[in-house]
Amino acid sequence: MRSAISGGVDPYLPGIGDDGYAVDQYTLDLDYRVAANRLSGSAEISAMALRALPRLRFDLSGLRVSRVRVNGLKARHTQTPHHLTVTPATPIAAGDRVTVQIDYAGSPRSRRSTWGPVGWEELDDGVIVAAQPSGASTWFPCNDHPSDKAHYDIRIVADAGYTVVANGRQVSSRPSGGRRAWHFVQEQPTSTYLATVQIGRYTSTKVDLDGVAGHLVYPPAIAPRVKHDFRELGAMMALYRRLFGEYPFDGYTVVVTADELEIPLEAQGAAIFGANHAAGDDAWNRLIAHELAHQWFGNSVGVSAWEHIWLNEGFACYSEWLWSEDRGGPTVEECARQHYGGLEEQPEDIVIGAPGAADMFDDRVYKRGALTLHALRRLLGDDAFFALLRDWCADNRYGSVGTVDFLHAASAAAGSGRGGAVRELLESWLFATALPAFPRG
Numbered sequence: 382m383r384s385a386i387s388g389g390v391d392p393y394l395p396g397i398g399d400d401g402y403a404v405d406q407y408t409l410d411l412d413y414r415v416a417a418n419r420l421s422g423s424a425e426i427s428a429m430a431l432r433a434l435p436r437l438r439f440d441l442s443g444l445r446v447s448r449v450r451v452n453g454l455k456a457r458h459t460q461t462p463h464h465l466t467v468t469p470a471t472p473i474a475a476g477d478r479v480t481v482q483i484d485y486a487g488s489p490r491s492r493r494s495t496w497g498p499v500g501w502e503e504l505d506d507g508v509i510v511a512a513q514p515s516g517a518s519t520w521f522p523c524n525d526h527p528s529d530k531a532h533y534d535i536r537i538v539a540d541a542g543y544t545v546v547a548n549g550r551q552v553s554s555r556p557s558g559g560r561r562a563w564h565f566v567q568e569q570p571t572s573t574y575l576a577t578v579q580i581g582r583y584t585s586t587k588v589d590l591d592g593v594a595g596h597l598v599y600p601p602a603i604a605p606r607v608k609h610d611f612r613e614l615g616a617m618m619a620l621y622r623r624l625f626g627e628y629p630f631d632g633y634t635v636v637v638t639a640d641e642l643e644i645p646l647e648a649q650g651a652a653i654f655g656a657n658h659a660a661g662d663d664a665w666n667r668l669i670a671h672e673l674a675h676q677w678f679g680n681s682v683g684v685s686a687w688e689h690i691w692l693n694e695g696f697a698c699y700s701e702w703l704w705s706e707d708r709g710g711p712t713v714e715e716c717a718r719q720h721y722g723g724l725e726e727q728p729e730d731i732v733i734g735a736p737g738a739a740d741m742f743d744d745r746v747y748k749r750g751a752l753t754l755h756a757l758r759r760l761l762g763d764d765a766f767f768a769l770l771r772d773w774c775a776d777n778r779y780g781s782v783g784t785v786d787f788l789h790a791a792s793a794a795a796g797s798g799r800g801g802a803v804r805e806l807l808e809s810w811l812f813a814t815a816l817p818a819f820p821r822g
Contacts, residue, residue, distance in 0.1 A: 391526055393687040393738040394515050396463070398526030399438050402428040402479070407576070409521055410535040415580065418503055420444070421486035424521050427478070434473040434628040437481065437582030438658015440518035440525040441465040442500070444487035451481050463492065465522055492519055496742055504640045507543065507581030509647045509653055514687055514741075517573035528685045528781040537578060538562045544583040546598055548576055548649045550631050558760050567649060569630055570779045572683050577648035579636045591619040594632035599659070600639040606661035607637050613666070613708065617673050620707050621700065625674075626771040627679035629778055633673070644668075647675040667701045672741035674700030677774050688735045690742075692787060692812070695733070702751065717755045720748040721819050734784050734811030753810040760806055761795060767796040785813060 390398045399525050410427040426439070429601045437451075442463045449458045451469035458467045465483070475480050491498035492515070500516025502509050510520060517525045549567030556562075567576075572817035581600065586608070588595040595614060599607040614635070622628055630650040642655030645668050654674035658665040678700070679693035702716035711719070724745060733746045733753075740746070758766040773790055788807055809817045 391686050393741060394526075397440055397515050397518075398529070399524055401432055401434050402430050402437060402473075402524065404428045404524050404529055404531040406532045406534065407523065408534045409536065411521075411535070411578075413508070413539050413578075413580065415507060415540050415543060418490075419486070420489045420501075420520065422484075422521065424483045424485070426481045426483070426522065427480070428524075430473045430475055430477050430479060432475045434475075434479075436466055436468045436742065437465070437473070437479070439465045439481075439522040440515075441485070441522040442492045442518040443490055444448065444485045444519075446483055446485045446522075448484040449481065452479060454616075456481075463518065485522065489520050491652060492516060493739055497711045504581065504638055506639065507579075509579055509636075509638060509642075509646070510577045510648075511653070512574040512576070513646070514574055517576055518777045520578065521576075523573045523576075524663055525686065527572040527574060527683050530572050530683065530779065530781065532569075533565075533567035533571055533576055535565045535576075535578070536562065536566070539580055542582060543580050544585065544598060546577075546583075546634055546636050546651065547578040548651065569649070569681075571649040572680075575649040575680055577651060577653070579638075579651075579653060581636075581638060583636070588614065590615045590628075590633055591622060591786055591816070593618055593628045596632065596634040597637070598634060599637040600656070602639075603637065603656055603659060606659045609661045610659045610663055610665065611669060612634060614669065614673065616708070617670050617704055620704060621677065623675060624703065624767055624770065625677045626774045628676065629774070630676060633676065645672050647672050647679065648807065650676065667705065670704040671697045671701050683775045683781045685783045687738070687741055689783045690736070691733045691746050691750035691753070692784065694742075694747045695753060698747040698751035699754045702755075713755065717752055721752060721816075724749060724752070726814055729814050729816050732812055732814060749810065749814050749816075752793065752820065756806055756810060756817070757791060757803070759820045760799075760803060761791075765794055765796070 399702050404429040411422040431492050446465055449456045454470050456467050456469045489501035491500045491502050494515055500512050500519030517523050533548055537545055538557055538560050539545050545563040547565040549565050552564040552566055554563050584601045585596050585597045585598045634651040636653045637659050638655055641657040646653040674697040678696035684692055702713045706712045731740055731745050733749050736746050792803045795803040
C-alpha cells in the first residue's frame, strides 16, 4: 500500500510535513563525531510530485545546508529554523519523479515540542534518536509525517570504539581511516519518526526470536541484567506471531543505553530502553512486550494522521495484557478490570479517537484504547476477533490507516447482521467522552 499525506499537513503538527510530494527513498551518508557532537551528511531524497511544484519544502531543524541539487542541477535554497525550501531550476510537474541531493552539517540537538524535546539527543557517551512525533528533522531533511513512508539506505562513519545501530539489515561494518563505517538498509517502508540511529559503547548478542533474527545491544557492564530481563523475547515473538500474523520485518534489535531513560522508544525493527529498564528483576516486562507489539501496530500498520494514535497505543497496550495472561500472570480480564477501575477515577473529558494534540499521549488513550479492543473481543468472540487482527495486519502491511478503516474492518468481520452493533460499540468507546459500561461477554 503506497501512502502519502492526505488532506494537507497534520493539524496536530501544524507546519510540519508537506502533501505536495511522496518520498520513495532516503539515502543518507553521514559522519558523526561523538565528543564534538558534530554531524555532517548528504541526503538524497527520491520522491514523486503529487501536484505541480515550483518549490519543495523539507523539514530540517538546527542543521545548516551548504548545497542542494535537484535532478543533478544546482538549485537555490533558503532556510528557517525548522524548514528547508528548495527552488529547482525548472518547476516539477505533477507525476514527475524528482531526486534532491542535500549537503548539510551542524551540531544536532532535540527540538522543542508540545510533548517535550524530541529527536537527536546526546547521552553521556553516545546518542539516541527519540523522534516521535516530530523529531526526525533534527538529523536529516525529510517530509516528517507518519503517512509518508519510504525506504532507507543509511551509511554512517563514527568514532572507533562505538557501536552504531540504524534501521534494517546491517550490510557492513568496517574500519575507515581510524574510525568505523557502518551501512544499513531498511527495505520495508518506514515512517520518518521510526527512522533511527543509536550510538554507544556497546556489545551485542545474537538471539533467536522464534525464527526471527534478534540482536541485543547493550553496555558490557550490564550484560547479566539485560540477558535476564530480555530472555522472554522469543516467547513474546511466538505469541504475537500466532495472534497477529508473521513478523513484518527482517529482524528485531533491542538497544539498552548506559543512561537512564524516562520511557522506552519504538523504532522500525527496533526498540530502545534505558539502563533503568534492565534492572535484572523483570520490572519492565510489560513494556518489553509493548514495544515488540508496536512492530505490528504502529510500525508496519501505521497511522495516516496523529489523531488515530489509539491504533498504535491501544493495540500495544492490549498486547501487554495478552502477554501477561500467556506467561501466567494476570489474565486479560483481570488487566481490563484493573484499568477500567483506574479510568473510572479519572475525568471523562477525552475522545480517544481524536484526542487533540495535547492529549495524544495521555494514558487514557492507551488504556481506554485497550479496553475498546477488549469490548470488541467480547462482542465478536475470540475466533473472529483474532482473525480480524491478523487480517488487519496483513491487509494494511507497510501502509497507513485511520480509525474509520478499523471501523469498516471490524464491521465486516462481525458478519451479516452484526455490523451495526460493532459500529455502535466502537463509536461509544472511541468518540464519546463518557466511559461505557465494562465489557461483558
